[in-house]
Amino acid sequence: MDDHALERTRLALHGIAELVLAGPQFARSDDIRLQVTAGGFGTVAAPDVRVDGLELVTPTTRTALSGTFAELARAAGVEARSLRDVYAGGLDTDPDDPVVVDAEAAGVVLAAFAVGDDALRAFAPGAEAVLWPEHFDLGLTLSEVNYGVSPGDAHVPEPYAYIGPWAARSGSFWNTAFGAARPLSELAEPGSLVEFFHEGRARAASDPTS
Secondary structure (H helix, E strand, O other), X not given: OOHHHHHHHHHHHHHHHHHHHHHHHHHHHOOOOEEEEOOEEEEOOOOOOEEEOOEEEOOOOEEEOOOEHXXXXXXXXXXXXXXXXXXXXXXXXXXXXXXXXXXXXXXXXXXXXXXXXXXXXXXXXXXXXXXXXXXXEXXXXXXXXXXXXXXXXXXXOOOEEEEEEOOOEOOOOOOEOOEEEEEHHHOOOOOHHHHHHHHHHHHHXXXXXX
């Protein structure tokens, strides 16, 4: 799998998250939050739509991730909806754009969310981890510090974990403009992702603001 396949697939899944899941959910339930589910991710309110591997699933249908975003939405019984009127900074994707998903790359993206969801639950039991459609990242906030996992973006082209204090900290731990980021490939040992979150929490409490 090359980097282009990963980026193309990540953007396609991001487009599905925005246009096919969060957009229709906002229109019906006034909520843009998504969640990690078994095999993928889905809505938290009506309509009940989710990505499961390489398929879009509703209580009555299963559709391959192909065609256009608008066609995929119609197959799920919803209308594709942009969220440009809700937030700035999302994808520049239109409903009639094609959905192009590589199976191996989709596995990488969905595995990142699954690992991140497990780690966040272990790190902060009882806290709600949200998959936000704007940046297509999974995160939660504790004491004005964001913790989460991204499948990749302009900052880091591969799946990574991040810690983002609302007020920037100084020190060697903090290696990005928004805080600290580590590729998941560097956190592959059991428990290492949870340890990263715990270290970031301690660093955020002790390191000075910059």
